[in-house]
Amino acid sequence: MKNQILPLFVVAILGCSKPQLVEQLSAAPELDKQFQVRVGQSVEIGELQFTFDSVPEDSRCPKSVLCIWTGNAVVILKFSDGEQRLNSTDGSRTTSHGSYSIELIQIDPYPETPGTIPTEEYIATLKVTSVVR
Secondary structure: OHHHHHHHHHHHHHHHOOOOOOOOOOOOOOOOOEEEEEOOOEEEEOOEEEEEEEEEEEOOOOOOOOOOOOOOEEEEEEEOOEEEEEEOOOOOOEEEEOOEEEEEEEEEOOOOOOOOOOHHHOEEEEEEEEOOO
16 A cells, blocks of 8 residues: 555656746747847847847836836846946837847746745846847
8 A cells, every 4th residue: 555655656746846947939030020038148140149148127017907107027137347227118129239229029937926936937028139230
């Protein structure tokens, strides 16, 4: 009997654990196409290289709450010569670096309830375009 319960217990525990995070969501980001990147992941497109560093602010209104303002999430991209901030709601959704433009399309997950989203769960959808044609 004990030999039958142990395997069921192990299966139950494994079934309840969080799945491992996928290190790279978009295998090879391309110019003019949307791609996803996780916090800590680096991106290389043409001569452009940066890392999705952090989300230092996320004041977006949770779906379960009635808010006056939709809020904002700030994304930090780190380059070899500094960093750029992108905002989810205002006119700072796009930045330029060298001959490239980087647009924040979306930041996930969207808050369901008030609270904090763990840093490792953030996924930014970005689009990089060349400003020199």
